[in-house]
Amino acid sequence: MVEVITETPRVRTLILDVPGWPPHRAGQHVDVRLTAEDGYQAQRSYSVASAPEDAHLALTVERLDDGEVSPYLTDELRVGDMLELRGPIGGYFVWDVALGGPLLLVAGGSGIVPLMAMLRHRAAALGKAGPEARHAVPARLLYSSRRWNEVIYRDELSRMAEDDPALQVNHTLTRELPEGWTGFRRRIDRMMLAEVAWPPAERPRVFVCGPTPLVESVAATLVQLGHDPAGVKTERFGPTGTP
């Protein structure tokens, strides 16, 4: 590990230097295996946060208080420590600019991580090509968090949206609002999705990632709104939080 970035009080990004790492695709994950001195092993999957174009591999990890692996990764791992990884893994929940758009990303909590890899890849791949290329692959993000200080990649997302008229970032906060908040202030629902999502006729590529209840409700609502079920790809994070 070469660097740690504190994203929110409970979330850190581990920047890893992995010699010989094959280029991943945005949306893929890696398996991290920890081995204790007595040989006991624990393994968990973490989404890759970095773009394939980035020099280092970034994993963003949310600390689960009763977790076996995440507290070690967020609190104990030090710069210079080694980590056992398997991957990159998965060829289904992936997107690259060649697949085209429009791109609709819906995230709950740390479900933003694989979607951020897609946005970073989009920016890296299209940034040099100019505004026309970005407008050819427009993207919208709807991101649900509990509180403003729990929004992962908050500053980077607002910078990305400022630099790129073809990217729209929408936040919704479900627990606590900062003063003067003008964004959405409820769980993601049908009305919000109808407002933010591309019309089904535009045939957007849709990726939904977050806690299982959020993912299932968003995917079902998008299908009710007329989106092709085969165009809505989901990644459930399991019962790890409730945005």
Added chain:
Amino acid sequence: MDGNPRTSDEGFADGESVADALRLDGNAAAGILSEIFAVDLTAAEALCAGCGASRAVGALLVYAHGMGTVVRCPSCSAVVLRVGRTPTQLWLDVTGARHLVIAPRN
């Protein structure tokens, strides 16, 4: 035992609501399947032997636990794939998939 009428009326075991909460996507099986298959299997198309629905393995439902991974059809809940792990072996049961259509690695 949370008194959810749907689960008790339909006679599901208590474990069902726990299993519901632990449901993941086929993507979550990509790691263990990569120990067996040379290509990524989550992008492969599986035809459910139970109901005939065809989907990418990544779009199926995964129930993972220490002993292994059970992959079910979202349409009919039938088991499509099962991977079990013992200390020395992996057990792969594909009787629930009538076929798998796999894009070879180029």
